Amino acid sequence: MGTQSVPLSKNPQGILIEALLWTLIILAGICLGLRISCKFLRRRRLWWDDYFIIFAWIMLLTSCVMTTTNVGLGFGMHFVDVPVENLLTMGLVANISGFTSVLGVAFSKTSFAITLLRLTDGWLKWFVWFIIITLNLTQHASAVFFWVSCDPPAKTWNPTLEGTCWPPKIMLILPWVIGGWSAFCDFALALLPWRLLFRFHMFRTEKVGIAIAMSMGVFAGITCIVKLTTIPPSSDHDFTYNSMQLVIWGFAEVACTIIATCIPTMRALFVHRTSTSQLPSLQLNADNGAVAFSSNRPPPILDHERRDNMSDRSILGLAEASGSSSLGSTSPKTGAMLNEKSQSNRNQRVIMYEMKSLGSEER
Template identity: 50%
Template sequence: MADEAEEGNVGLDFEANLGPKSTAVVWGLSIAALVFLILRVYCKFRMSRGLWWDDWVMIAAWILLLADCILQSYTTSLGFGHHVYAIDEDILPKLGLALNFSGTFIVLAAAWSKTSFAITLLRVSTGWLKHLIWFLIATINLFMILSAIFRWNSCKPIEKSFDRTIEGTCWPEKPLLYYDIFSSAYSATADIVLALLPWQLIFSLQMRTKEKVGVALAMSMGLFAGATAIVKCAQLPTLADGDFTYTGTSLIMWGAAEPAVAIMAGSIPVLRVLIKEAHSSAKKYRQTSQERQTNIMGTSRRHEPNTVVVTASRSSVLRKPGGDGDSATGDDRSEKSILGAGKILRTDAVAVEYHDRRDIEDGYEMQDIAGSRFDNSNQGRD
């Protein structure tokens, strides 16, 4: 009998474990998203703007991502990452329950991270664009929340959805799988649409072309979130795989990547303030270094950047009092006597200072763009 059991195990890999890899990836993505989120909040308070609904929704999305990370660590400790035949059957119900919660959290995190960016766009949109964004917000949340509900409601009793040993009935697997693929594909499409909308919004503003392109590119990072959603779609068939505890690790990683990338992409437009400040600080440092070098060289006159010095000179030759053409007053003659009779030229210097527009621009944030659109609309009415 022992020989037969050994023969039955030939070709089975009981040591294979992808759990630590998937856990490390999920935590790495969560930490990266947290860094961007902290910088986003810092920039908001740095500009004395405070937090708005889009910020709170994004914070909630990251909290759900964190919950998924914690559950991922727990499932790994239960054996997730091993082949299903290498896991104790008594542990499988616990593992299935944890995976159900993990899937629910990650689906909601993906929906809310996209909703956050859509809410941001609502602040600068009008007319049909605003209606389109509201439609995307409603449908994204509807489809994704239904996907999370079906994960629990597909079996009666509910316990059978994570413990197949319980008596009961479940919906056919293929329709559920097709719906999950549909909702993920729709989520990816929404990401792409939301990433392209800023181009139409921003290029209607009165801004320099270079600045328009920079802002539009920063607000189009959602394309990467759409790309991760597409890859996740390709991994969804592993849900129906009988060895999901091993083959599903890729889906877990890409599932976490979708909201993490969305959080980072949605924060990048706000982080342009830090880039502007860093550029301005570097410019001031270079100017200070140039001034210090000028002082060391002993130059008596320093010209500030963006300063034009206009010099006007005139001859100050004295004429004898009462001579021909003498019209100078007594004060004028005294001044000319000090200057010297025609030997010293009197020079009047006038410094005209100006500031480059780029020195005073501190970036376009959502409120600034909204203000620009409002001003443009008022000019159109006038």
Template identity: 45%
Template sequence: MIPVSGSENPQGVKLKISLWAMMVSTAIFVGLRLCCKYIRRRALWWDDYYIIVSWVTLLVSCITTTITINHGFGLHIYEIPVQNMKAVGILGNISGFFSVLAVLSCKVSFAATLLRLTDGWTRRFIWIIIATLVIPGSVSCAFFFTPIAGNAVVLFSIVFGAWSSACDIFLALLPWRILMKFHMYRREKVAVALAMSMGVFAGITGFVKCSTLQSFASGDFSFDGVSLTTWGFAEVACCIMAASIPTLRALFSPETTTNRRMPTLEVNITSGDSGAYDDSQQGRKDDRSDRSILDKRMNSAGASLTSEQTGLHPVSSSSNYEMDRLEAQCGKG
């Protein structure tokens, strides 16, 4: 292949800068997310693994896209050296394949987090969302290696892209309902719900991306597809950062600075009871900002915990303890 200089491909240079800026931003968020897990001595769960997979697949897509840019992607098709055409096409399909995988992984990650906090119809609704993302998403991945008419691909991609973006909105709004089961101050509920609702921006970005999908049927995709590539990366980046924001609260909690272990939060979703019991801090001072509602269930010895035994006020709440649940680490020591 013949390299194409940046001066010959200014649109490609701008695209590279945008993609790598998003990669660095998402790397910071994922890194901080894992750091918070380590600080709070929490094991990684499925939602964390899906986020990692999403970032890695996005990185592969970014690398392959960078290679195609270095060999002509961003130029009009008639400006690309003939020797590069086949390789640019193949690498472009690989990039698109991993980009779709990144989208699916980050959305499933947030859905998996919510699964641990729900029951009943809400839980079933989340499973329906996951199924309607994974199944057509797999078909979308297959399109990159299947000779199907361009118009059919465009139509399917627009429908799936719109549904995928709508799912971001649905998943972003669910925390507002879920938090109603928590005994927290209103300002804490609003703050946590807003943090978990950042996926709305991923949905908005996804809808904008849908408006650029017509470029699939363009006879000059190497030039017209730059906008689609940019917004495709932006959707994944927004999703990864939005899914990581709630976890980052640990960086500002008192337990982070004192290096104390957070108490385990046990949750009975069906009955709506929630509580926390810290077996290492029974006698600690009653701090209004770090208290939680008592667990109304019996402990393993058959004795009922009281506020005098635990040192916790029975009607107060702790945003730190409740965030443990929202981070999908309920019952994980």
């Protein structure tokens, strides 16, 4: 059966849907383009977080195209005004749109979590891994639900077929459970940078700037919560009209996540452009005279680093100051311990550099 095109003049709500969705996709695309440009301008290679965010934007674009197609079929109009011959196609296209939108949620949030993996260690790293695994399990399950919630699967977009579907109560509870966990992950990932920055010796304004830039994901969590409140009841018989807010807020969640994930890298580009010098500058700790490197490049590893453990601990806040000792009189066992501590300090300097530059060069 063929479909009948519905002019936008008869679908004013469809005009609003298209305007909002394409505005969001363009904004997200601009931010993504600036992120990638920043990497190339700073001669950095794309890393896994970049590939995940690119794939998320592609999923968002696919969802936008599918929704635009449905608007042309009558999505946004009251159910009774939609041409009957368009309903089956609209249902199938809606499944594809929802499927790709949910994948966009999963991959965009995974991208930011992967970035945090390089800035964390210990239990924080394990916590980020826990978020990545559980978030992807729940979101990918949610994406599959579009196709397996009925038997046969074709009944998910063609209710006239004989078969069975999951109880409406389950279909209402699952989005809340999955969406609630997604929102929690957004807030948790947004707060982690603040916890990490307490370990670094930087100017307060620099700390706040980086933390705010890396905490924009909180807006994705807010849009996720708002989206959950727009889920229409399963008994809604005017879903072609009442689902508009759900589609828009679901789309906004992915777009906000992409934009929030790109902001830290764009901030690094801004700082790089406005920097008056590319040479390392020395930052003095007024409390104990410790010196920290502040630069767009990694701090150099000094030959006397092993005699500067006190400064490293002061800069990075890794441990309380301990008594000084002379390297010249250390035993082999003590020397090995100092070498191990020196390597740990080097690793922490790299983490500090990653937090400040927010680059994505694979290490």
